[in-house]
Amino acid sequence: MSIVLYRIDDRLVHGQVVVGWGKPLNVRFIVLVDDTVAASEWERELYRMGVPAEIDLYFAGVSEAARQLPGWRAERRNGIVLTGDIATMLALADAAPPIERVNLGGIHHRPGRSQRLPYVYLSDEELQLLEALAKRGAEVTAQDLPNMAPVALELLR
Amino acid sequence: MSETARGVVIAHGGLASALVAEVARIGGEAANLVPVSNNECGPEDIERRIADAVGDRPAVLFVDMPCGSCFFGAMRVAKGRSDVRVVTGVNLPMLLDFVHHSSLPPADGAARAVGKGSEAIRQG
Numbered sequence: 338m339s340i341v342l343y344r345i346d347d348r349l350v351h352g353q354v355v356v357g358w359g360k361p362l363n364v365r366f367i368v369l370v371d372d373t374v375a376a377s378e379w380e381r382e383l384y385r386m387g388v389p390a391e392i393d394l395y396f397a398g399v400s401e402a403a404r405q406l407p408g409w410r411a412e413r414r415n416g417i418v419l420t421g422d423i424a425t426m427l428a429l430a431d432a433a434p435p436i437e438r439v440n441l442g443g444i445h446h447r448p449g450r451s452q453r454l455p456y457v458y459l460s461d462e463e464l465q466l467l468e469a470l471a472k473r474g475a476e477v478t479a480q481d482l483p484n485m486a487p488v489a490l491e492l493l494r
Numbered sequence: 495m496s497e498t499a500r501g502v503v504i505a506h507g508g509l510a511s512a513l514v515a516e517v518a519r520i521g522g523e524a525a526n527l528v529p530v531s532n533n534e535c536g537p538e539d540i541e542r543r544i545a546d547a548v549g550d551r552p553a554v555l556f557v558d559m560p561c562g563s564c565f566f567g568a569m570r571v572a573k574g575r576s577d578v579r580v581v582t583g584v585n586l587p588m589l590l591d592f593v594h595h596s597s598l599p600p601a602d603g604a605a606r607a608v609g610k611g612s613e614a615i616r617q618g
Contacts, residue, residue, distance in 0.1 A: 347536050351562035352506075383569055387561035445536025 339412040343475075346442030347421050349374070350387045350394070353442060354419060357482045365392060365414035368405075370429060371421055372398040399425060403432035423466040430473050439470055441479040441493075453493040456481050464494060499577075499596045499603055502547045503584060504530045504540075504568055505558035517589045526596050527589065532564050540567040552577035552600045554592065554607060556584035579604035587614035 341362045346354060349369060358364065367388065374380040375398045388394045397405060402418070406429075409416055420426045423444075430436045443456045450458035457479050459467070471477050471490055478487035503510040510529035518524035528547045532540045540563050544555065548571055555568040560582040572578040579600045581588070588611035595606055 348563045348566075349537075351566075352559060355561055379573070383566060386569075387565060443536070445539065446534070447536065447538075 339414060339416055340406075340410055340418055341415045342417045342440055343426065343436050343438060344417060344419050344440045344442050345421070345423055345426050345444065346419060347445055348443050349419060349421050350384050353482060354417065355388060355392065358417065359392065361483050362417075363415050364417050366395060366409075366412070366416040367392060368395045368397060368402060368409060368416060368418045370397055370399060370402040370418060370425055372425075375401065399428045399432060402429055406433040423463050423470070427466050427470050427473075430470055430475060434473065436470075436473070436475050439467075439475045439477045440487075441467075441477065442481055454479055454488060457493065459493065467493070497552055498526060499598070499600050500548065500551050500553040501527045501556060501589065501592050501596060502530060502544060502553055502568075503527055503556045503589065504532070504544055504564045505584065506532055506562075506564065508533075509558060513584065513586060513589060516586060517593060520586070521590045521593060523593050524589075526593060530564075532562075532567075535563060537563055537567065540564060541570050544568055544571045548578060554578075554596075554600050554603045555580045556589065556592075556607070557582045558584055576601075581607045581611070583611060585611050585614060587611060 375396045381396050385394055441457055444458055446458045449460045452458050467477050467490055477490040480487040503513055510531055514524050514527045514529045530543050530547050544567050557565045557568050568580045572580050577600055581604050588607040591610040592607050
């Protein structure tokens with residue numbers, strides 16, 4: 338399997354993704370799935386500036402990502418699929434199953450969310466979306482970095 | 495004479511505060527430097543912190559890494575503002591020089607900072 342990590346992180350591309358996960362997993366491409374970013378040349382160029390030359394960065398909205406996922410899954414290189422919110426990952430899981438594991442990275446404070454971990458804040462609606470992901474067969478855990486212990490979805494309720 | 499540019503140092507954890515404190519300790523002056531940390535920040539939070547630190551003054555934004563929420567937040571704040579520039583790879587030598595050249599227009603101040611910061615990276 339060439340997609341070695343499906344991650345939800347509201348910071349999208351950042352050090353924990355590129356270095357923290359990217360180095361030990363030998364990641365050679367990142368797929369950033371976000372309708373807004375995919376539609377904006379300025380946003381795409383901005384995120385390109387944040388990725389080292391040895392890692393390819395692809396942009397796609399949900400429907401385009403669903404079309405391309407079989408090809409990315411068949412890649413010989415290791416890749417990360419990254420979304421900025423839970424709803425986008427759930428939409429991707431519906432459009433292009435199976436997604437067997439989902440990693441919750443940073444989901445930060447906003448009104449309506451409550452703290453579940455130092456780096457994970459969730460509203461009740463977002464928790465339901467995560468449970469929907471789990472019902473579709475994904476093992477959902479929170480884990481900011483590979484050397485930290487994963488926290489099961491049950492412990493985020 | 496142009497308005498003095500503010501230097502906003504944006505970095506992970508306590509790095510920005512430490513850099514600004516050391517500029518004051520070494521050079522005796524850091525009044526026009528403002529530290530911003532990304533601690534506990536989502537993307538909107540760090541952008542708001544940076545925008546608040548910049549205000550409506552010209553500024554050079556010094557960021558630790560050309561990647562991540564500090565950098566992206568700085569770039570979003572600078573978008574559409576000709577009086578705000580972003581420099582990545584912040585180090586002490588560029589900040590020590592900047593505090594004495596903050597009357598330069600931000601584009602010139604940023605270019606000078608890149609030069610001074612790069613000059614300081616050597617192999618022993």
